[in-house]
Structure formats: C-alpha cells, structure tokens
Amino acid sequence: MEFIISNLLNGLSFGMVLFLIAAGLSIIIGIMGIINLAHGALYMLGAYVGWTIAVHNGLNFWLAVVVGGLAAGLAGLFIERGFLRHLYKQMNEQVLLTFGFVYIITNVCLWIWGGQAKVPFTDPALSGSLNLAGLMYPKTRIVVISIGLALAVGLWWLQDKTRIGAMVRAGMDNKEMIMGLGINLGRISMFVFIFAAFIAGAAGVIGAQLWGVYSYMGLQTLLFALIIIIVGGVGSIQGALTGALLIGVIDAFGKALFPELAMFTMYIVMVVILIVRPSGLLGRKV
Amino acid sequence: MKSKKLALLAGSIGLIVIVAVLPFVGACAPPAPEEFKPAPAPAPEAEPIKIGAIVNLTGPIADMGPRFVDGIELALDELNHQVAGRPIELIVEDAASNPTVALERFKKLHESDGVNLVIGPLMGDTHMAIAPYASEEEVLFASFINGAQQASIDYRVMLQYPTTCFAQEIAAGWYLYEELGYRTAVTMGSDYACGHDFINGAMYGFEEKGGIRLEQEIWAPIGTADFAPYMATLVEKDEADVFVVFLSSGEDAARFLMAYNQSGRDLPPVFELIVDVFTPQQYEDLADVVIGMHAQSTYLPLRDDPINNQFVEAFKAKYGRTPVIEQNSYTLLKVFAEALETTGGDDSFDVMWDAITERNFETPQGPLYFTYRGVAITDIYIAEVQRVGDEILPVLVKTYSGATADPFVPER
Numbered sequence: 001m002e003f004i005i006s007n008l009l010n011g012l013s014f015g016m017v018l019f020l021i022a023a024g025l026s027i028i029i030g031i032m033g034i035i036n037l038a039h040g041a042l043y044m045l046g047a048y049v050g051w052t053i054a055v056h057n058g059l060n061f062w063l064a065v066v067v068g069g070l071a072a073g074l075a076g077l078f079i080e081r082g083f084l085r086h087l088y089k090q091m092n093e094q095v096l097l098t099f100g101f102v103y104i105i106t107n108v109c110l111w112i113w114g115g116q117a118k119v120p121f122t123d124p125a126l127s128g129s130l131n132l133a134g135l136m137y138p139k140t141r142i143v144v145i146s147i148g149l150a151l152a153v154g155l156w157w158l159q160d161k162t163r164i165g166a167m168v169r170a171g172m173d174n175k176e177m178i179m180g181l182g183i184n185l186g187r188i189s190m191f192v193f194i195f196a197a198f199i200a201g202a203a204g205v206i207g208a209q210l211w212g213v214y215s216y217m218g219l220q221t222l223l224f225a226l227i228i229i230i231v232g233g234v235g236s237i238q239g240a241l242t243g244a245l246l247i248g249v250i251d252a253f254g255k256a257l258f259p260e261l262a263m264f265t266m267y268i269v270m271v272v273i274l275i276v277r278p279s280g281l282l283g284r285k286v
Numbered sequence: 287m288k289s290k291k292l293a294l295l296a297g298s299i300g301l302i303v304i305v306a307v308l309p310f311v312g313a314c315a316p317p318a319p320e321e322f323k324p325a326p327a328p329a330p331e332a333e334p335i336k337i338g339a340i341v342n343l344t345g346p347i348a349d350m351g352p353r354f355v356d357g358i359e360l361a362l363d364e365l366n367h368q369v370a371g372r373p374i375e376l377i378v379e380d381a382a383s384n385p386t387v388a389l390e391r392f393k394k395l396h397e398s399d400g401v402n403l404v405i406g407p408l409m410g411d412t413h414m415a416i417a418p419y420a421s422e423e424e425v426l427f428a429s430f431i432n433g434a435q436q437a438s439i440d441y442r443v444m445l446q447y448p449t450t451c452f453a454q455e456i457a458a459g460w461y462l463y464e465e466l467g468y469r470t471a472v473t474m475g476s477d478y479a480c481g482h483d484f485i486n487g488a489m490y491g492f493e494e495k496g497g498i499r500l501e502q503e504i505w506a507p508i509g510t511a512d513f514a515p516y517m518a519t520l521v522e523k524d525e526a527d528v529f530v531v532f533l534s535s536g537e538d539a540a541r542f543l544m545a546y547n548q549s550g551r552d553l554p555p556v557f558e559l560i561v562d563v564f565t566p567q568q569y570e571d572l573a574d575v576v577i578g579m580h581a582q583s584t585y586l587p588l589r590d591d592p593i594n595n596q597f598v599e600a601f602k603a604k605y606g607r608t609p610v611i612e613q614n615s616y617t618l619l620k621v622f623a624e625a626l627e628t629t630g631g632d633d634s635f636d637v638m639w640d641a642i643t644e645r646n647f648e649t650p651q652g653p654l655y656f657t658y659r660g661v662a663i664t665d666i667y668i669a670e671v672q673r674v675g676d677e678i679l680p681v682l683v684k685t686y687s688g689a690t691a692d693p694f695v696p697e698r
Contacts, residue, residue, distance in 0.1 A: 010514040057573070082569060115348035117537030119571040120544045129550045134552025148404070148452035182356075211511050212544075214537045215348050216383075220509065263477070263507045 002135055007252045010036045013141035015248020016148025017210060020203030021221050022053045022228035022240045024196030030172050030235020034084055035094050038101035038198055046072040047213040048109050051118045052203070052233060061123035073203020075105070078151045080193040085186065106218050117214035126209070140209040147206055152198070155237045170177055172235050186226025213218025227266055232272045232281020242281050325695040329556040334375035335631055337622060340407035341430075343364045345383025347508075347535045349565070350408060354430055356512035357615035358405065360604055360694040361623070369623045370631035385415040392416050393472075396425050402633045404428075405618045409534075410434030410451060410480035412434060417441040422495050424635035426642075428618045431562070431611060434479045438659050438695045443635075445642065447618055447662045449690030451483035452490070455532075455559050456693075457666040458582040459491025460639065462557060465668070465684060466580065468527035470498045472554065474516065474542075476534040477505035484532040490693075492530075493676040500526055505540075508534050513545035523552045536568045547575045554599070557581065561669060561680050566608050569671065569678035576671045577678060583667045584681050584690075585613045588674060597650035608677060617649045653688070658697065664690050 025039040050068035054061045079101060087093045122140045129136040160164040171178050172184050179185050204213075211217070224247075232243025245268050254265030261268075273280065328531030339358055341351035355378055367374050377399050381388035395401040404427040407416070413433045419531045420427055421443040426443035435450040448454065462468045465672040471492055475485035489499045493571070504516050520529065533539040539558065546556060561581030569576060587598050587608050597616065601609040609616070625641035626633065639660075647654040666689045 006518040010512070012519060013511045013514075081334060097400075097667070110348070115343065115350075115352055116565050117349055117535070117540065119537075119540040121571070129548060136549070138514075138548035140548070167633055210514075212537060212541055216345055217507070220511065222503055251512070252515040252518075255512075256519040259504050259506070259516065259519075262510070 001254070003133075005135055006137070007248065009137055009145070011142045011244065011249030011252030013210065014247070014252060015245040016144050017203065017207040018224050018228050019198060019241050019244035019249055020151065020206060022225040022232070023151070023237060024199040025225045026229050026232070026235060026237070026240045027155075027159075027168070028193060028196045029229065030088075032192065033089065033091070034087075035091055036079075036084075036178050036191075036193075036196075037095060037098040037222055038079060038105065038218075039098075039196070039225060040220070041102045041105035041218035042072040042075055042197045042200040043204040043221045044109060044213070044218040045105055045204070047204030048113050048118075049201070049207045050205030050208060051113075051121065051213050054123075055121050061121075061126075061205075067201050068205040069198040069200075071201030071206055072204070073198035076197025077190075079197075082188055082192070085190070085267075102218050102222065106215060110215050111217075113166075113213075113215075115215055118212050120209055120212040122136050123211040124159065144206060144209060152237065152241045159237055160211050164188070185245070206234065210233070217227055224266075227270050229280070230270050231280060233280025236280075236282050239280055239282035243276060244259070292333065303365075321624070322512060328523050334338050334373040334400060334415045335369060335633060336375045336377060336401045337467075337619070337624060338392075338399065338401040338404040338406075338624055338668060339376060340381045340388055340391050340395070340404060341378060342383045342408060343380040345381075347383050347408065350430075352608075353565075353612050354406065354408075354615040355474060356601075356605055357609065357612035357617075358619045360601055360612070361616045361619035362500070363604070364600070365620075365623055369626045370629070372631050374623075377401060379410065379466070383409070385409070385412040389411045389415045389419065392427070393419065396423055400637065401425070401444035402406055403622055403638065403655075405615060406430050409478070410437070410483065411478055413444060414479065414584055417443055420444070420559060426635050426638050430614050430618070432561070434637070435483055435692060435694055436479075438661055438692070442639075442659055445656055445660045445662065446640075446692075447614060447621075448654075448664045449662050450487075450692045450695065451480035451619065452487035452694065453661070453690050453692035454584065454666065455484050455582060456491035456494075457689040458530075458557070458559060458668065459488045459493070459497055460686070461529070461668045461684060462488070462492050462528055463495035463497045466557075468492075468497065468529045470500055470525075471530050472502040472504075472521055472528075473499045473530045474506060474534045476503035476508050476538065477666075478481070478508060479532065480530060481505070481508075485530065487557055488530055488532075502526075506533070506538070508538065510541070513542045514549070514560070516548040517545050519552065520549075520551070526554045530555040530559065531556055536563045536565055539563055539567055540572055543572060543575045551641065555580075561671065562611050565610065566609045566677060573678065577673060579671045580683070581669050581671060581680055583669050584664060585610065586667050586669055587613075588651075588679055589667070589682050591650070591652070593648055593651040594652075609678065613650050617647075617654070619649060620649065621647055621654075647688045657691070657695075659695050661692055661695055662690060663688050666690060 028036050030234040046068035049071040050064035053059050053067050054064035126139045129138050233239030255262045341354045343351040379391035417437045421441045432451040433446045435452045474480040483616045558581040561583050584621045628641045629637045643656045654664050666686040668684040670683050672681045
C-alpha cells in the first residue's frame with residue numbers, strides 16, 4: 001500500500017510540474033494558433049533567474065518564483081511583439097523561429113550562468129518530510145502538488161467563468177467573428193502569450209525544487225509539454241491537467257515497476273492516445 | 287487547421303526527439319567510410335604542433351567541457367605554450383554531448399586542421415563511434431575520464447585514462463567487501479555503455495571477494511528528471527547492505543541524492559562510484575546530503591603529495607577554485623607534451639604511441655604508465671566526503687596502488 005501511495009504522490013508531483021509547463025503552451029496553441037517551441041526555454045530562463053534570487057543572493061524563495069516568472073514574461077513579450085505577431089497563421093515559420101529561440105535562450109543562459117548545473121533548491125521551511133499517516137513524504141513535493149492544483153483551479157475559473165476567458169475561448173473558435181465584434185484579439189493574444197510565459201518562468205522555479213536547473217532543460221521540458229498537450233488535447237486547461245497527471249503517474253509507476261522501460265513509458269502513452277483519440281483525451285475532435 | 291496543428295505538434299516532437307535522443311544512440315553509428323587522405327607534408331621547424339580537444343560545451347554534460355579546457359590551458363601556461371622548441375596550437379571543438387557530432391568534429395580536426403593528437407572526447411559510446419576512424423587514420427586520442435572497455439579490446443588507438451570504466455571500479459568492489467564489511471549490494475547506474483561498465487566493474491571486484499549482487503539493478507536514462515520513483519521501489523536496509531550508484535553527471539547525481547535523502551525510507555547507505563562528477567559548488571549546495579558519504583575517486587585534490595600540491599596551488603591561483611576533473615585534462619596534455627619532447631616534436635601515431643607507452647609519468651594524480659594497449663595504470667583512491675575548512679571535498683581513506691589493470695583487455 002505504501003508503495004502505491006508513494007508512487008501515486010511521486011506521479012502527482014511530477015505531473016503537476018508537467019502541468020505547470022504545459023498549461024501555458026496549450027493555451028497559446030489553442031487561442032493564438034502559435035506553436036511556441038521556445039516555451040521550454042522560457043521555463044529554463046525563469047529557473048535560472050529564480051536560482052540567482054534564491055540561492056546566489058539568498059533572498060526569499062517565493063520572491064524568486066515571482067521574479068523568475070516576470071523574467072520569462074518579459075522575454076515572452078519580446079518574442080511576441082518583436083517577431084511572432086508578424087507570423088500569425090504561418091505555422092512553419094513559427095516553428096522554425098521559436099526553435100531558433102530555444103538555442104538563443106539556451107546559449108544566453110550558458111553565457112550568464114555557465115554549464116554547471118544547479119542542484120535542486122527550495123525555501124528552508126520546505127526542506128524535510130511530512131508524516132502522512134505513517135508515510136514520510138517530502139514537503140517540497142506536497143507544495144508542488146498544492147500549487148499545481150491551485151493554478152489548475154485558477155486557470156479553469158479564468159478560462160470558463162470570466163469575461164476575458166469567454167473572449168479567449170471565442171477567439172479559439174472563430175477569430176474573424178470576434179474581431180468583427182470589435183474585440184482587440186491582437187492585444188488579448190499578447191497578454192495571453194505574456195501570461196503563459198510568466199507561468200512557464202514561475203514553473204521553472206517551482207520545478208527547480210525537484211529537478212534543479214541545467215542548460216538542456218529547455219528542450220527536455222518542451223518535449224514533456226508537447227507530449228502532455230498531445231495526450232490531453234490542445235487549448236484546454238482540463239486537458240493539460242489530465243494529460244500531465246496521467247503521464248506523471250504512468251511515468252512514476254513505470255520507473256518503479258519496469259525501470260528498463262523508463263525512457264519510453266510516456267512515449268508509449270502518447271502513441272496509444274494518438275491512435276485511439278488523435279485530438280487528445282479532452283481536446284476537441286479534429 | 288486543427289489537423290495541421292496536430293501534424294506540426296507531432297513534427298515538433300519528432301524534431302526534439304532527434305535533437306534530444308541523438309546523443310544517446312550514437313554508439314550505433316557505423317564506422318566512417320573510407321575517405322581521401324592527403325599525404326602528410328613534412329613540417330617546417332617553426333610550424334606549430336597542433337593538439338585537438340573535443341569537449342562537451344553543450345548538451346546534457348555541458349558542465350564538464352569548460353572544466354576540461356581549464357585544465358588544458360593551465361598545462362599550456364606551464365609549458366609556455368611550447369614543446370620541443372615549437373609552439374603548441376590548441377584547437378577546441380564542441381562534441382555537443384553527441385557521438386555523431388563528436389565524430390564529425392574529430393574528422394574535422396584531422397582532415398581540415400591536420401591534427402594527429404586529440405584529447406577527449408568524453409563518454410564510452412562516443413569512443414566506440416570514433417575508434418574505427420581514428421584507428422584507420424592513425425590519430426591518437428585519449429579519454430578524459432575512462433572509456434568503454436570494448437574500445438581497447440577492439441582497437442589500439444585510444445589512451446584510456448585513468449583506465450577503462452570497468453577497471454576503475456574493481457578496487458571499489460574490494461573495498462566494499464573487505465573494509466566496509468558489506469556482503470550484499472543493489473545497484474543503480476546511468477544507462478549507457480560506460481554506466482554499465484562502471485557498475486559491472488565494481489560488482490566484479492565485490493563478487494571476486496565473496497560479495498553477493500542482488501537482483502535489483504536500476505539503469506536510469508542520462509538526464510533523468512525525477513529519481514523519486516526509483517527510491518520508492520528500492521529494497522530497504524534490512525535486505526541489502528549497500529546501494530552502489532554511478533550517475534554520469536553531477537546534476538543527475540545531485541537530483542538522485544536529493545530524492546534519496548527525501549525518500550523517508552530506511553534505504554541502504556549509498557556508495558558513489560566516481561565522486562569526481564561533483565563540482566566544489568555542488569558539494570557546497572548538497573552539503574549535509576553528501577557529507578560522510580563513501581566514494582571512489584581517481585583524483586583527490588587534498589591528497590598530500592608535492593606534485594599534487596603544486597598543481598592545486600597553481601590551479602587555484604589561476605581559476606580561484608579547487609580542481610577535480612580538471613586534473614585529467616591537465617595530465618593528458620602534460621603526457622602528450624612529455625612524449626613530444628622525447629620524439630622531438632614528431633606527432634605521428636607509431637612514434638607517439640611508443641613514446642607514451644614506454645615511459646612512466648609523475649602526475650598530480652600519482653604515478654602513471656600506459657600498457658601496450660593504451661590502458662593507464664594508476665592508483666585508485668577511496669574517499670569520504672568531509673568538510674575541510676571552508677570547503678566540502680572528498681578526503682583520502684585508502685589507496686589501492688596501480689590497481690587499474692583491466693582483466694578483459696588483452697595484454698597485446
């Protein structure tokens with residue numbers, strides 16, 4: 001029983017970090033139709049900035065989360081206003097451009113912070129374990145699960161229960177109609193892009209509690225995010241959450257039960273979903 | 287539109303998988319095709335001696351590349367950038383943690399730059415990709431930290447420094463049984479050629495003395511983001527005496543140790559193979575998690591020896607930090623330089639190979655010589671990680687002199 005609960009929690013915490021990465025990207029693809037491959041690099045940028053605040057300067061961890069998010073948001077603003085707004089509806093060009101930004105951001109991070117990886121860090125109050133009915137479990141992972149759940153609820157509320165969310169959803173369905181009604185979809189898109197970049201950067205600092213920070217995490221996390229979106233469905237917070245938790249739990253049990261297949265378990269899930277339900281678990285049917 | 291998005295998403299994943307996975311599949315790369323080789327022209331007196339260095343400046347083990355370059359540059363400074371009366375020209379290439387890229391860079395160094403001596407690259411699968419080409423073209427190269435055993439069995443072209451991955455850990459297995467009194471072991475290693483060799487070497491020594499290797503063997507992909515699930519399934523202390531671990535980089539090892547430490551379970555104590563993967567900064571960041579841990583190492587900066595003390599002081603003066611793996615590249619450059627002095631600057635393969643394998647070297651790591659097949663014979667050290675003054679570093683506990691012979695590499 002301890003084995004099951006422990007791996008379930010491991011899967012939930014891993015899945016929540018994946019959700020934090022994938023949620024913003026899913027919205028960007030859904031509302032703006034932009035395949036932003038630089039999303040993982042923004043996650044990495046946030047993580048490095050957060051490390052600078054929390055470890056290098058010894059400041060508050062939660063301040064690091066906010067500043068990491070702001071740094072990524074600023075980079076997102078630069079990418080969207082400087083480049084992507086000229087490439088709407090040009091998906092091939094978007095893919096090439098944003099993949100180029102992966103290398104640019106990665107190399108900028110290498111120049112600033114060097115190639116040496118930063119070990120996982122957290123708030124001093126969060127180190128150690130909690131006793132969950134006899135099961136000792138790391139506080140950091142419980143915090144990651146809680147933040148992920150809170151953000152999922154918040155994003156769901158924002159997308160499904162607010163006026164701005166209604167405009168975003170309407171934009172996903174029919175851009176021309178929305179613009180015809182006098183809504184400035186370009187401005188909404190810009191704010192969505194910056195908001196998604198902010199979440200990615202903040203997620204980088206939150207995820208650094210488990211993974212640390214290293215120079216190739218831009219590509220690694222992007223790969224995770226795309227798998228989540230494929231599995232969960234494009235443009236849906238619920239889909240990103242479902243996909244992330246499914247992948248997280250399957251990865252945890254896969255590593256525990258079939259460690260020799262650890263490299264492939266999440267890809268197997270993705271392939272099965274693509275065959276059975278190409279639009280993703282909660283995505284709209286193609 | 288949706289289907290186009292999905293197609294692009296799938297395409298993007300394919301692109302990323304290619305970029306991310308290529309570093310780990312290069313061992314399957316076929317031998318390089320035979321290519322046109324221009325006849326070597328006699329070198330004029332003032333012509334520089336070119337030495338190539340292939341390091342990882344990008345990719346999953348990018349943290350190590352600049353450190354190796356630092357070691358080489360210190361050695362060059364001490365040589366005043368000259369050997370046998372000729373200037374040394376160092377050409378550094380980035381292997382991008384990718385065997386295919388490393389092979390291309392190796393070819394470029396030889397065919398475009400005219401290099402016949404190469405330090406690096408890292409990673410056993412990369413050595414296996416390069417060895418056929420290097421053997422055919424007679425380009426001498428040296429591993430930064432060990433190499434795949436098979437490369438020295440099949441080819442006589444690579445200097446295995448400080449020895450093969452397999453041989454490096456045999457003494458660690460002896461130590462586990464004889465000194466720590468462990469009788470049963472479970473293992474976890476990075477899932478690549480040398481990762482298996484390191485673990486299997488340690489278990490070879492352990493079983494040689496009578497130890498029992500339990501069935502649980504974990505092979506974690508390089509760059510594993512989350513080690514916690516492995517910790518959930520590991521047998522506890524009452525079922526295994528020791529958990530023998532090798533992870534290929536400091537970042538993987540750091541993530542593992544954090545997960546191990548936070549597991550909340552009564553797990554067997556960790557014995558880390560190759561503690562050299564950690565940087566002094568990582569020791570500091572891990573602090574209490576690593577202090578007291580036993581580990582194997584081929585180089586200990588705190589080992590009291592005049593040559594080592596001089597090297598450590600010079601390195602600290604130049605870079606302001608304590609050297610660890612930087613010693614390897616420093617020593618390899620010095621080995622090349624000493625041999626070049628003997629040959630009068632002749633860097634052709636046969637002359638250099640004989641010059642290197644027929645002499646003894648005194649290095650910061652300790653006494654060193656190379657066998658006919660190019661396997662280094664050095665001392666192996668067992669260390670305990672301790673706080674020493676302001677730093678956390680591995681401290682010498684036991685020395686196994688000249689204990690790096692590989693039982694599976696033929697003498698000739």
